[in-house]
Amino acid sequence: RRLPSQMSIHDLPHYNPSLSDSRGIQVPVLSKVELWKQEKLKKLRKFQTQAREFLYFLVLWGKTIQKIGGNFGGGVKSYFLFLRFLVVLNFLSFLLIAGFVIIPSLVFRQVGTSFMNSTGEVLVKSKICTIYEPNPPGLVVFYNFFLDLLSGTGFMEYSFMFYGYYNNTMVGNSSFSYKIPLAYLFTAFRLTPSFLTGRSHSMGSAARVAVATGGSTVVNYSMIVFNGWNFGCLGETATKLKQKNLLYRLQVDLEEESLKKRAASLTLLKKFGLHSLRLLMALLVLGLNIAAFYGIYYATTYSQEQQNKRVNKESDGVQDLFFEYLPSIVISVANFLVPLLCDQIAKVEHYSPSITVIVALLRAVVLRFVGLGVLLFTLWNQITCTGNMDDAKCKECSYNYASYACWETRVGQEMYKLTLFDLLINIAVLVLVEFPRRMVVDNWSSKVSQMVGRQEFVVSSNVLGLVYSQTVVWTGALFCPLLPLINTVKFVILFYCKKITLFSNCRPPQKTFRSTTSAFFFLVVLLLGWMLASVVMIYSIAVIHPSRGCGPFRFSDNMWSIIPTSFYNLSAATQEFLFFIGSQAFTIPLFSLSGLVMCYVIALFSIYGKSVGLLRLHIGHELTRFFSIFPFLL
Amino acid sequence: MGTTASQLDKGMLSEYQELTFLTKQEILLAYKRFSELLPKEETNGLSYRIPMNAILELPELKTNPFNKRICMVFSTSDSHDGSLSFDDFLDLLSAFSDSATLEIKSHYAFRIFDFDDDGTLGRQDLEKLVNCLTGGTVDTSLTPEEMKQLIDNILEESDIDKDGTVNLSEFQHVISRSPDFVSSFKIVL
Numbered sequence: 001r002r003l004p005s006q007m008s009i010h011d012l013p014h015y016n017p018s019l020s021d022s023r024g025i026q027v028p029v030l031s032k033v034e035l036w037k038q039e040k041l042k043k044l045r046k047f048q049t050q051a052r053e054f055l056y057f058l059v060l061w062g063k064t065i066q067k068i069g070g071n072f073g074g075g076v077k078s079y080f081l082f083l084r085f086l087v088v089l090n091f092l093s094f095l096l097i098a099g100f101v102i103i104p105s106l107v108f109r110q111v112g113t114s115f116m117n118s119t120g121e122v123l124v125k126s127k128i129c130t131i132y133e134p135n136p137p138g139l140v141v142f143y144n145f146f147l148d149l150l151s152g153t154g155f156m157e158y159s160f161m162f163y164g165y166y167n168n169t170m171v172g173n174s175s176f177s178y179k180i181p182l183a184y185l186f187t188a189f190r191l192t193p194s195f196l197t198g199r200s201h202s203m204g205s206a207a208r209v210a211v212a213t214g215g216s217t218v219v220n221y222s223m224i225v226f227n228g229w230n231f232g233c234l235g236e237t238a239t240k241l242k243q244k245n246l247l248y249r250l251q252v253d254l255e256e257e258s259l260k261k262r263a264a265s266l267t268l269l270k271k272f273g274l275h276s277l278r279l280l281m282a283l284l285v286l287g288l289n290i291a292a293f294y295g296i297y298y299a300t301t302y303s304q305e306q307q308n309k310r311v312n313k314e315s316d317g318v319q320d321l322f323f324e325y326l327p328s329i330v331i332s333v334a335n336f337l338v339p340l341l342c343d344q345i346a347k348v349e350h351y352s353p354s355i356t357v358i359v360a361l362l363r364a365v366v367l368r369f370v371g372l373g374v375l376l377f378t379l380w381n382q383i384t385c386t387g388n389m390d391d392a393k394c395k396e397c398s399y400n401y402a403s404y405a406c407w408e409t410r411v412g413q414e415m416y417k418l419t420l421f422d423l424l425i426n427i428a429v430l431v432l433v434e435f436p437r438r439m440v441v442d443n444w445s446s447k448v449s450q451m452v453g454r455q456e457f458v459v460s461s462n463v464l465g466l467v468y469s470q471t472v473v474w475t476g477a478l479f480c481p482l483l484p485l486i487n488t489v490k491f492v493i494l495f496y497c498k499k500i501t502l503f504s505n506c507r508p509p510q511k512t513f514r515s516t517t518s519a520f521f522f523l524v525v526l527l528l529g530w531m532l533a534s535v536v537m538i539y540s541i542a543v544i545h546p547s548r549g550c551g552p553f554r555f556s557d558n559m560w561s562i563i564p565t566s567f568y569n570l571s572a573a574t575q576e577f578l579f580f581i582g583s584q585a586f587t588i589p590l591f592s593l594s595g596l597v598m599c600y601v602i603a604l605f606s607i608y609g610k611s612v613g614l615l616r617l618h619i620g621h622e623l624t625r626f627f628s629i630f631p632f633l634l
Numbered sequence: 635m636g637t638t639a640s641q642l643d644k645g646m647l648s649e650y651q652e653l654t655f656l657t658k659q660e661i662l663l664a665y666k667r668f669s670e671l672l673p674k675e676e677t678n679g680l681s682y683r684i685p686m687n688a689i690l691e692l693p694e695l696k697t698n699p700f701n702k703r704i705c706m707v708f709s710t711s712d713s714h715d716g717s718l719s720f721d722d723f724l725d726l727l728s729a730f731s732d733s734a735t736l737e738i739k740s741h742y743a744f745r746i747f748d749f750d751d752d753g754t755l756g757r758q759d760l761e762k763l764v765n766c767l768t769g770g771t772v773d774t775s776l777t778p779e780e781m782k783q784l785i786d787n788i789l790e791e792s793d794i795d796k797d798g799t800v801n802l803s804e805f806q807h808v809i810s811r812s813p814d815f816v817s818s819f820k821i822v823l
Contacts, residue, residue, distance in 0.1 A: 035652070042657075042733050049732075221784060222792040222800075222808045225760070226743070228767050230818040231698065231730060239697040240769070247768040247776070254780050257787075619807070623794045 094484040100183040132549030152413035163408040181552040292334035299330040300378040308403040328421035398545035406550040415476025438505040454507040471529030654728035686716035699766040730821035740809045754799035
């Protein structure tokens with residue numbers, strides 16, 4: 001009989017093979033040593049998978065996310081993975097700030113003035129610029145506490161929460177020196193290395209997958225059909241769901257292909273008509289967006305005027321609160337209405353399904369980011385009198401002192417309000433819309449409720465919401481150091497809220513959301529948000545004059561100037577080294593080298609892609625040749 | 635494990651271990667589950683053939699759209715009725731186990747998808763395969779035009795020698811490019 005193999009058990013002596021010939025697969029004969037090696041390999045592989053599973057459950061929310069992925073698919077799971085990543089990012093940012101800015105400030109305040117010396121002369125054009133009174137005298141009514149909490153004024157304004165509380169403390173003696181302003185500025189730059197290192201790795205691997213599989217534009221039907229079924233799928237509902245998913249995926253791909261063929265075969269006149277229709281719709285969408293931006297602009301201007309008008313800086317009740325939150329309300333309404341209208345417009349445009357999705361996402365991204373940009377631009381207008389230093393209001397203090405005694409705190413308050421309102425809206429929608437919808441659909445069966453049905457978890461708009469909140473936090477972190485902590489808490493609450501609504505109110509997705517390309521997309525959008533925040537931060541640090549009455553930079557002309565000043569306090573050798581790094585002799589070779597490396601990597605990228613295609617063709621030719629020589633093997 | 639383990643002695647257990655990809659625990663578990671499907675009066679589990687409709691009661695196979703094909707492929711009965719003996723059952727679990735290689739899995743996958751058992755996947759086989767994947771009923775299947783378009787695309791992509799059918803090597807070529815075939819072609823008791 002055949003020596004022991006790992007193929008068929010029908011070589012056992014007690015078994016009587018009857019049809020074994022038809023199924024015999026020739027396998028190489030294995031010796032005892034090789035058999036032992038294979039056993040060990042098996043055991044090692046099993047151990048590896050078990051260890052990986054164990055570690056997976058130790059990670060934050062690992063079990064929950066796995067459960068979500070199993071029930072709702074890869075798209076929804078990628079949203080929760082992204083949310084978890086943002087929670088960790090915010091928490092780490094907060095730890096950095098706490099360690100380098102908040103705790104030293106706390107310590108030095110307690111220690112007292114004997115160790116502190118504020119360097120820098122007070123070059124004040126007029127004494128009036130340095131007056132800053134965040135705590136108005138007078139009785140504080142009980143409900144004011146709540147209103148102050150919501151709007152960041154009153155007791156919250158002059159606290160660790162906002163920029164205005166920190167002092168220009170520079171502690172120094174022979175062995176140890178610590179400058180609060182420097183620490184403040186450096187923690188503001190903390191995001192750059194962490195973001196770049198963390199995300200460039202995953203973006204790189206996503207790009208690698210795209211090259212190896214020959215790009216995502218080529219739909220491989222054989223792969224879907226031959227590889228589509230998961231034999232471990234248990235249970236009737238799971239099976240039916242998987243079948244629906246496969247059906248939808250095949251239908252979408254086939255429809256796209258036939259649309260492409262149809263589009264290619266259109267007459268010239270029809271093409272012209274279609275393109276002009278699309279242009280018209282694009283202009284309409286642009287008009288809608290501009291209307292939304294004007295709305296945000298006016299809301300912000302009006303809200304700022306109302307806040308500046310308040311007598312004695314005391315809250316006057318709920319109406320004032322409404323005015324304070326007016327920009328947030330307008331932004332949320334715009335972010336809700338405009339995509340809805342764009343969806344209706346997209347039905348007229350007749351793009352193929354995948355392009356429709358991409359176009360909708362792009363429009364939503366543009367709306368959110370430019371809306372935020374408009375709000376920041378409006379604030380800048382008010383603070384710096386539209387950049388005109390000779391304007392009456394800005395002449396004395398180089399910023400609009402009359403309205404903004406401490407403008408950084410005010411910007412921080414706006415960002416704080418945006419964050420808070422976002423969280424409140426999410427919870428309100430959860431309670432007031434999603435739960436009632438589920439109750440109506442479940443308990444009241446009628447045609448309308450059947451048509452509406454239980455809601456589906458829309459991944460893309462939720463992810464955009466996350467990116468928007470994170471951009472707000474990045475923009476505001478310079479002015480409100482505790483904002484990352486608040487955002488961490490907010491995202492944790494959001495995680496549990498979304499999880500509850502997912503499991504209680506949502507049905508599993510009928511339509512699959514392609515998760516590999518979407519992960520790349522999320523990271524690109526996050527990068528865009530980070531760039532917007534960086535632009536704001538760099539502008540505030542380098543150009544706008546810091547408030548003279550508050551904050552760690554009150555004695556400088558701009559926030560950046562602390563770095564050159566402290567630079568000259570370093571030892572001579574360090575100074576020379578840093579000068580050398582910044583000089584042309586070093587940077588030009590560095591840039592040319594990195595340019596070379598980049599060109600090389602890009603060339604490799606394209607060559608690998610091309611060789612994948614070439615190899616495929618080659619295999620085809622080889623097999624045809626082989627079977628033409630040995631036709632009896634077919 | 636009591637009386638069931640006594641029917642499977644150590645010698646046979648180690649032989650089964652050598653000849654399949656299963657571990658000792660998996661073989662014992664398989665024997666336990668197999669014995670549960672035996673009728674009460676049958677004492678020698680190793681030589682009895684369990685009929686197909688009893689095997690299909692197993693929860694791992696019950697809702698699988700390919701369950702009948704799986705039984706037919708692994709059955710070695712003379713009457714081609716899909717009944718499985720214990721050896722067939724172990725063969726099945728071995729091919730679907732964690733440690734089975736890609737070649738073995740793709741070989742058996744090909745035989746499962748070959749509905750008419752002619753050694754190649756023709757248009758009929760592909761059509762039946764797609765219907766199994768999507769549900770097969772009237773409102774969960776593709777229209778005839780979509781089906782034709784899909785099968786044309788599949789044949790264009792994978793039929794390298796252009797004979798109108800997909801043979802084993804072409805099938806294995808498609809499968810080898812997918813990284814998660816091994817993990818999705820898995821049944822664990």
